[in-house]
Amino acid sequence: MMEKISSLAKRRGFIYPDSEIYGGYQGFWDYGPLGVELKNNIKRQWWKSMVYNREDIVGMDTSIIMNPVVWEKSGHLKAFTDPMVECRECHKRFKEEDKKSHEHDDWTEPKIFNLLTEVLLGTTEPKEKAYLRGEITQGVFTNFENVVASSRVKIPFGIAQIGKAFRNEITPGNFTFRSREFEQMELEYFVKPDEAESKKIFENWKEQRINWYESLGMTAKKLRFQDHKDKEKAHYAKYATDIQYEAPFGWSEFEGIHHRGDFDLKNHGLSYLDQETQEKYIPWVIETSGGVDRATLFFLIDAYYEDGERVILKLHPKLAPIKVAVFPLLSNKPDLVKKAKWLFGKLKIAIPPVAWDDRGNIGKRYFSQDEIGTPWCVTVDFQTLEDETVTIRDRDTAKQERVEIDKLSEWFSAKLGEK
Numbered sequence: 048m049m050e051k052i053s054s055l056a057k058r059r060g061f062i063y064p065d066s067e068i069y070g071g072y073q074g075f076w077d078y079g080p081l082g083v084e085l086k087n088n089i090k091r092q093w094w095k096s097m098v099y100n101r102e103d104i105v106g107m108d109t110s111i112i113m114n115p116v117v118w119e120k121s122g123h124l125k126a127f128t129d130p131m132v133e134c135r136e137c138h139k140r141f142k143e144e145d146k147k148s149h150e151h152d153d154w155t156e157p158k159i160f161n162l163l164t165e166v167l168l169g170t171t172e173p174k175e176k177a178y179l180r181g182e183i184t185q186g187v188f189t190n191f192e193n194v195v196a197s198s199r200v201k202i203p204f205g206i207a208q209i210g211k212a213f214r215n216e217i218t219p220g221n222f223t224f225r226s227r228e229f230e231q232m233e234l235e236y237f238v239k240p241d242e243a244e245s246k247k248i249f250e251n252w253k254e255q256r257i258n259w260y261e262s263l264g265m266t267a268k269k270l271r272f273q274d275h276k277d278k279e280k281a282h283y284a285k286y287a288t289d290i291q292y293e294a295p296f297g298w299s300e301f302e303g304i305h306h307r308g309d310f311d312l313k314n315h316g317l318s319y320l321d322q323e324t325q326e327k328y329i330p331w332v333i334e335t336s337g338g339v340d341r342a343t344l345f346f347l348i349d350a351y352y353e354d355g356e357r358v359i360l361k362l363h364p365k366l367a368p369i370k371v372a373v374f375p376l377l378s379n380k381p382d383l384v385k386k387a388k389w390l391f392g393k394l395k396i397a398i399p400p401v402a403w404d405d406r407g408n409i410g411k412r413y414f415s416q417d418e419i420g421t422p423w424c425v426t427v428d429f430q431t432l433e434d435e436t437v438t439i440r441d442r443d444t445a446k447q448e449r450v451e452i453d454k455l456s457e458w459f460s461a462k463l464g465e466k
């Protein structure tokens with residue numbers, strides 16, 4: 048299954064190995080013309096549900112490289128680690144939990160390995176050591192008082208952010224699942240310090256997040272929560288739950304919901320003043336931290352269907368990289384091509400991106416669009432020239448419907464749930 052997904056991803060322009068012409072680079076991936084659309088759609092839907100549809104959450108975009116003191120205070124320099132073992136026979140190094148994937152079984156004792164990626168900055172030697180952020184979160188915490196002072200937020204409120212994070216993973220693998228560079232979409236939700244109330248908010252966010260994946264078409268029975276045992280918890284977490292997907296390589300985490308308590312704000316020496324009661328306190332944080340690349344991978348896997356020779360990506364229309372494909376019934380009839388080109392131009396403005404295809408026969412064009420998840424194909428035929436109607440063919444049912452050109456934008460908006 049993973050072979051099929053990665054070969055489709057490469058062949059159709061979703062995901063390529065990074066620097067492939069030089070043999071690739073382990074743990075790095077590039078998103079192609081369709082992959083960037085899919086990933087952007089996921090991020091856009093997330094931002095909509097987290098920021099635009101709410102009154103208590105604002106957005107941010109913070110820097111990837113921060114003052115190195117941040118990582119000392121946040122505990123990452125000490126505790127952002129994995130146990131690493133080395134095979135005594137071939138000297139390859141593994142994350143301890145990945146030992147079983149190796150053919151030999153003679154290991155060194157585990158050593159603690161820090162996952163932060165180092166960078167060297169400045170012009171004088173020795174250059175200053177800084178870090179690529181290992182989680183996007185710290186920029187939100189260090190700006191906590193800036194956001195409170197410059198916007199009208201009041202506790203409880205949240206700050207949402209999407210951006211790149213970097214981890215020097217010991218064993219990257221399972222296609223994009225464990226990469227060294229990846230994107231996160233995170234919410235830090237600040238609440239009053241109160242055990243019962245914060246637990247309620249934590250439970251509420253768990254439900255909202257799993258529902259969000261389901262609302263975009265992920266199969267409910269392939270999703271589950273998995274609570275962290277004490278030894279699995281990150282250094283900042285009071286308690287935590289993962290959202291897992293049943294991937295071909297087993298149940299796998301792709302979003303973490305963490306109760307971070309006052310760990311971060313306290314370590315950065317930050318607090319909150321309630322303007323009404325004049326009460327000063329350190330808020331607690333409930334965090335939802337999703338991986339954009341893992342979500343992209345699992346949406347792809349979940350959408351993948353085979354029907355004989357035919358491959359169909361049943362992506363939710365809101366996520367589909369191309370919304371509509373436009374075809375002239377025959378490519379050698381100038382009247383049909385002209386009309387179809389005109390319609391293509393119109394739809395490109397109304398509901399982008401739109402694909403054009405006039406190669407081969409209609410069957411082959413459907414086949415090609417199904418494989419990349421295009422929900423609708425519009426064909427301009429001879430009847431169109433007479434009555435200004437076209438056929439719309441549905442990816443999942445293969446049923447065709449005749450619709451007036453004037454009503455197309457409305458038809459698609461309704462299907463996309465935008466009207």
Ligand code: GAP
Nearest residue numbers: 182184224225226229301302303336337338341
């Ligand atoms: N701020 C909290 C945080 O970073 P995490 O559980 O370490 O929590 C959150 O990471 C999410 O980031 C994970 O659920 C996963 O989706 C994504 N992620 C983490 N490491 C990753 C990696 N090496 N490759 C791809 N995605 C990763």
